[in-house]
Amino acid sequence: MKPSTRFLLFTFVCAVVLGPASAQETDYDRAIQEAYKLGEDDARSKMADFQKGAKVEAERKKRAGEPAVSPETVKQGHRVSKFLVHNRTAIRAICAATGLKNKRPFSDVEACVAAKSAAMAKYLKLDEYVDNKTRKNCELKARDFDTERRIPPFEFLADGFGPPILDFDIANACMLAGR
Numbered sequence: 001m002k003p004s005t006r007f008l009l010f011t012f013v014c015a016v017v018l019g020p021a022s023a024q025e026t027d028y029d030r031a032i033q034e035a036y037k038l039g040e041d042d043a044r045s046k047m048a049d050f051q052k053g054a055k056v057e058a059e060r061k062k063r064a065g066e067p068a069v070s071p072e073t074v075k076q077g078h079r080v081s082k083f084l085v086h087n088r089t090a091i092r093a094i095c096a097a098t099g100l101k102n103k104r105p106f107s108d109v110e111a112c113v114a115a116k117s118a119a120m121a122k123y124l125k126l127d128e129y130v131d132n133k134t135r136k137n138c139e140l141k142a143r144d145f146d147t148e149r150r151i152p153p154f155e156f157l158a159d160g161f162g163p164p165i166l167d168f169d170i171a172n173a174c175m176l177a178g179r
Contacts, residue, residue, distance in 0.1 A: 043086070119168035
C-alpha cells in the first residue's frame with residue numbers, strides 16, 4: 001500500500017475511532033484538525049524530498065559548470081514547496097473530515113482527494129499562462145480562510161501568515177476567465 005493511501009486509510013479509521021462528527025461546526029473543526037495532524041509525518045517526508053531534490057539540482061549545476069541558483073530563487077522554491085505540501089495535507093484533511101461528517105464511504109474520500117489533487121495540478125499548469133496580477137487576484141478569490149483558521153500549518157511549514165490554502169477549482173476558473 002502506498003504511503004499516501006495508508007495516510008488516507010489511517011485518517012479515516014482514526015476519525016471513526018474519535019467518533020462521528022455531528023453537524024456542529026466545532027465537531028467538524030476538531031475532525032479536520034485531527035485529520036491534518038495525522039498527515040504530519042507524510043508532510044515532513046515530502047518537504048525532505050523537495051529539499052533533497054533541490055540539493056541534487058544544485059550539485060548537478062555545479063558539476064555542469066552552470067551558474068548557481070540565486071538565494072532569492074532558492075527562497076522562492078522553498079516557499080512554493082511549503083505551499084504545495086501544506087495544501088496537499090489540507091486537501092486530505094478536508095476530504096477525510098467531510099467524508100466523516102457526511103458519513104460517506106472511504107471510496108468517496110479517495111475520490112475527493114483525487115479530484116482536489118487534480119485541481120491543484122491544473123492550477124500549477126495554468127499558473128504558467130497568467131500574469132502575476134491575475135494570479136494574485138485569483139488566489140485571493142480562491143483563498144479558503146475558514147480552513148486556514150481551522151488548520152494552521154505545521155511549524156516546519158509556517159511561512160509568515162501562510163502558506164495560504166486555496167480552493168483550486170475557484171482559482172482555476174478565475175485564471176481561465178482571465179480575471
